[in-house]
Amino acid sequence: MRVTSLRETVRFLEKQGELIHISQAVDPHLEMAEITRQVHQAKGPALLFTNVKNAGFPALSNLFGTYERTLKIFEPQLKQVTALVDLRSDPGSFVRSPGKALGALKALVHALPIQTAGAPVLKHRTQIDQLPMIRCWPGDGGAFILLPQVFSKDPDNDSVFKSNLGMYRIQMTGNAYEPNREIGLHYQLHRGIGIHHKKALEQKIPLRVSIFIGGPPAHTLAAVMPLPEGVPEIAFAGALAGRNFRYTSKNGFFISNDADFCITGRIVPNKTKPEGPFGDHLGYYSLEHDYPYLRVESVWHRPGAIFPFTVVGRPPQEDSNFGRLIHEITRTAIIDTLPGVTAVNAVDDAGVHPLLLAKAHERYLPYEKRTPRELLTHASAILGTGQLSLAKYLFICAHEDNPGLDVNDEKAFFIHLLERVDFSSDLHFFTRTTIDTLDYSTSQINSGSKLVLAAAGPKKRILATRFPEGFCLADGFSDPGFAGPGMVVVQGPQFSTYTLAKKQINTLKKKLQTREDLNSLPLFVVVDDAGFTRKSFANFLWVTFLRSNPSHDIYGVGEKFRFKHWECREPLIIDARIKPFHSPPLVSDPDIAEGVKRLGQIGGPLFGII
Numbered sequence: 001m002r003v004t005s006l007r008e009t010v011r012f013l014e015k016q017g018e019l020i021h022i023s024q025a026v027d028p029h030l031e032m033a034e035i036t037r038q039v040h041q042a043k044g045p046a047l048l049f050t051n052v053k054n055a056g057f058p059a060l061s062n063l064f065g066t067y068e069r070t071l072k073i074f075e076p077q078l079k080q081v082t083a084l085v086d087l088r089s090d091p092g093s094f095v096r097s098p099g100k101a102l103g104a105l106k107a108l109v110h111a112l113p114i115q116t117a118g119a120p121v122l123k124h125r126t127q128i129d130q131l132p133m134i135r136c137w138p139g140d141g142g143a144f145i146l147l148p149q150v151f152s153k154d155p156d157n158d159s160v161f162k163s164n165l166g167m168y169r170i171q172m173t174g175n176a177y178e179p180n181r182e183i184g185l186h187y188q189l190h191r192g193i194g195i196h197h198k199k200a201l202e203q204k205i206p207l208r209v210s211i212f213i214g215g216p217p218a219h220t221l222a223a224v225m226p227l228p229e230g231v232p233e234i235a236f237a238g239a240l241a242g243r244n245f246r247y248t249s250k251n252g253f254f255i256s257n258d259a260d261f262c263i264t265g266r267i268v269p270n271k272t273k274p275e276g277p278f279g280d281h282l283g284y285y286s287l288e289h290d291y292p293y294l295r296v297e298s299v300w301h302r303p304g305a306i307f308p309f310t311v312v313g314r315p316p317q318e319d320s321n322f323g324r325l326i327h328e329i330t331r332t333a334i335i336d337t338l339p340g341v342t343a344v345n346a347v348d349d350a351g352v353h354p355l356l357l358a359k360a361h362e363r364y365l366p367y368e369k370r371t372p373r374e375l376l377t378h379a380s381a382i383l384g385t386g387q388l389s390l391a392k393y394l395f396i397c398a399h400e401d402n403p404g405l406d407v408n409d410e411k412a413f414f415i416h417l418l419e420r421v422d423f424s425s426d427l428h429f430f431t432r433t434t435i436d437t438l439d440y441s442t443s444q445i446n447s448g449s450k451l452v453l454a455a456a457g458p459k460k461r462i463l464a465t466r467f468p469e470g471f472c473l474a475d476g477f478s479d480p481g482f483a484g485p486g487m488v489v490v491q492g493p494q495f496s497t498y499t500l501a502k503k504q505i506n507t508l509k510k511k512l513q514t515r516e517d518l519n520s521l522p523l524f525v526v527v528d529d530a531g532f533t534r535k536s537f538a539n540f541l542w543v544t545f546l547r548s549n550p551s552h553d554i555y556g557v558g559e560k561f562r563f564k565h566w567e568c569r570e571p572l573i574i575d576a577r578i579k580p581f582h583s584p585p586l587v588s589d590p591d592i593a594e595g596v597k598r599l600g601q602i603g604g605p606l607f608g609i610i
Contacts, residue, residue: 009073012073019045022605023605026053034596038597057301067324107239110238118257131299138588139586148168148213166192168186197267215260218242221322225330263296275288275290283313284546284582285586338378340361340378341359344357345410355545360396392549394453397416398456400456429449429450430449431449435449461522505555505575509555522570555572
């Protein structure tokens with residue numbers, strides 16, 4: 001169904017049996033987020049909170065809580081938009097598939113933004129403190145807007161086609177923000193708004209910013225789409241909504257007609273204030289850091305406005321369904337952008353950016369021994385492409401070795417890779433480089449390392465699921481077990497300093513060096529809780545790749561440098577214990593979590609759902 005507003009979306013989902021109303025009073029401080037988490041975990045419906053304490057508006061959550069519901073919301077425009085993306089990647093498909101081309105043209109017609117004289121969102125005014133003050137995790141620094149569409153224009157070009165619409169979290173309360181007058185903006189410098197902000201600073205002018213909340217769900221998805229440079233998000237929003245993006249101007253600010261709320265203001269030049277902490281989508285807090293902030297000028301809302309929000313945390317959460325949908329839309333475009341790459345998986349269980357799995361062609365010198373050569377060219381291309389450049393670990397294998405290997409079957413991919421990797425040649429480190437701002441596996445924000453592990457050729461080993469006779473660990477290490485064939489998880493000793501942690505791993509390495517029969521056990525991961533890590537492969541991925549920095553936390557038996565190249569023999573060791581400088585993991589308030597569970601009892605609003 002084509003929807004033109006958030007309220008239409010609510011009515012549509014009600015008819016589909018995909019939404020329930022919660023009319024009892026609920027607290028935006030932790031309780032609403034905990035309700036959303038538990039309902040999401042149970043694959044439950046969208047939630048419309050109609051009685052939010054200390055707020056003048058209803059709030060909507062878990063809108064995209066299941067992939068099936070997400071598809072319902074975006075059909076039938078989804079096929080047209082996918083056809084448009086495919087057509088851009090392969091213009092020849094216009095001739096080969098006229099029906100597909102027609103769908104693409106329909107989407108293209110709706111991509112042109114339309115300016116109007118007025119807007120429903122400008123009917124009423126309010127203040128920041130009248131919005132639902134959603135706080136999701138006990139350690140959060142304040143209340144946040146969690147599904148914002150942040151709009152800015154290029155200071156050098158006033159055209160809407162040079163604009164940026166991004167989703168950057170907005171802190172409404174806490175820290176040193178002046179109530180109702182200042183709100184925090186968290187974004188990375190390479191984002192579109194960061195480029196606009198830099199230009200404004202160079203011109204010594206404040207950057208005008210509009211923050212839209214609500215509106216057609218397509219506008220929300222457009223704000224997180226990894227679009228090619230030069231393609232404005234508002235054009236994609238119109239194509240996906242099946243309705244041109246409508247906008248107007250008010251006091252010099254760009255206004256989305258269809259938004260439920262619109263906050264306008266200017267970024268204060270050359271000044272920052274502490275923002276955060278915030279319980280983020282990696283499953284840990286992003287800590288307090290200085291970021292730009294917005295001086296609020298107006299807060300507008302339409303009649304019957306609804307305040308949508310999401311809850312992020314350790315994946316999978318609601319944003320995982322966005323990621324899956326984006327992958328489906330852009331799958332052809334990614335392959336077209338990276339010739340020779342046949343599949344890429346940004347692993348959701350590992351937090352998306354920390355771990356990429358990829359397949360690509362290895363065709364160089366086929367008459368010689370098969371080793372990763374062309375794969376390294378493809379790896380460089382991947383790490384130079386858009387948000388894929390944020391990857392910390394990139395594991396890539398030759399498509400020809402197993403064309404049917406599914407990169408989305410993470411365990412099967414690891415088995416394939418570990419059967420073929422040669423630790424004397426296949427590890428390639430990038431040190432002193434940038435990583436995801438939200439990744440706290442290093443002691444300095446935005447700074448860390450990357451590892452490309454490339455494998456090609458026939459199997460070099462058969463992976464074991466049992467330890468060889470007489471196997472034992474160094475003192476302090478215990479509880480060895482398997483996360484998968486050849487993948488050993490070990491309980492590590494406690495430590496007070498990073499220096500001591502490295503000394504401990506070196507004792508394990510020396511112990512393993514005394515054995516020559518560990519070829520079938522190529523990977524050891526040292527953790528704080530071996531039982532938890534082995535409980536599921538998702539746990540293994542989350543712990544291993546969120547809690548390690550390749551250049552500092554990878555060791556190997558017999559490790560050495562050969563002409564600047566680091567190499568070792570089996571096993572490779574990853575220290576994935578929590579270090580003193582790591583940010584803390586997200587944990588719900590136990591009393592609030594228990595109170596929400598009672599809402600699922602007989603007579604409660606969530607009975608039969610959680």
